[in-house]
Amino acid sequence: MEARKGFRTFIQIKNKVMEPKQRVKLLDELMTVVQIMDELYRYHPDNPNRFNVEAEYKVLAERKVQIEAELENDSE
Secondary structure (H helix, E strand, O other), rough: HHHHHHHHHHHHHHHHHHHOOHHHHHHHHHHHHHHHHHHHHHOOOOOOOOHHHHHHHHHHHHHHHHHHHHHHHOOO
């Protein structure tokens, strides 16, 4: 997975000499990019265990209706 390569790069960069502020900025940006890549990989077609967006959306839509009904009944 590409995110893992990014983390390895993070470790390699950690030991290089660089201006501290620039180094911190780059490491922060790298960690942000790796986190986003990990999150997106949950939905990526190449992920055999990918998150099924359509099924989850249906579950959430049903729960929304239930919550709205409970709120409507509570206000009466």
